[in-house]
Amino acid sequence: MTTTPSRLSKYARREQLLDTAMAVVRAQGTDGLTLVTLAEAAGVSRPIVYDHFGTRPGLLLALYRRLEERHRTATTQALRGAAHIPGEIARVMSTAYFACATDMPEFNAISAALKGNPEMEAIQYEMLDNYAEAMAAALLPHSSLTTEGLRLRCIGVLGAAEAIAAELNRERTTIADAITALTDLIAGSLDTEPDR
Structure with a gap:
């Protein structure tokens, strides 16, 4: 019997994306962090990342906050x-x-x-x-x-x-x-x- 993975709430997904973004910054610096690289590292589609942050500065501002x-x-x-x-x-x-x-x-x-x-x-x-x-x-x-x-x-x-x-x-x-x-x-x- 296969189970369907449960979907994360919007808040939980945002936290997961921010955790992943922080890991990317630690490993590659801020130059290595884009919405595309975040989507790839988090294993989600690009529209999900764009929906949460809109732009790269939006992502960086969320991390800074x-x-x-x-x-x-x-x-x-x-x-x-x-x-x-x-x-x-x-x-x-x-x-x-x-x-x-x-x-x-x-x-x-x-x-x-x-x-x-x-x-x-x-x-x-x-x-x-x-x-x-x-x-x-x-x-x-x-x-x-x-x-x-x-x-x-x-x-x-x-x-x-x-x-x-x-x-x-x-x-x-x-x-x-x-x-x-x-x-x-x-x-x-x-x-x-x-x-x-």
Whole structure:
């Protein structure tokens, strides 16, 4: 007796396609990922892939959003377990930030492949806002700054974090030194009394 394989729901199929796309990026880089190569790797027809993503940038944006969501979730969970001490919160944030570079190396490759895409720019601003707001919310009990003042400092710290991540990607620093530097910057952003 033969059985007919059950069809995946639209959500399950999309997740399967994104898993397969991530595997293609890991093995071949973003240049090796097209809607056609994804269909072949996933063992599905091309129209199925086109139905889910429409275009190659649509596929890359879906992958980027997925990685960003995983990173945000990991950071939120790590902050829940952190001791309510400013230095510890800063260390947890720094560790989570750079975990993205080591645990999700595809993040930078996908981001680079989407340079110049207007939708990608909007997603990056959204991501920056979300991350800065999460940082500010975690740090606010330890600062006498206004919410907006602290959020603005967090935006600045995240700019520095991106520069440190570039040094890490160029192998000009270690993950431990990157975490220490960012931890110090975050903790230093809480200093609300300027030297006179």
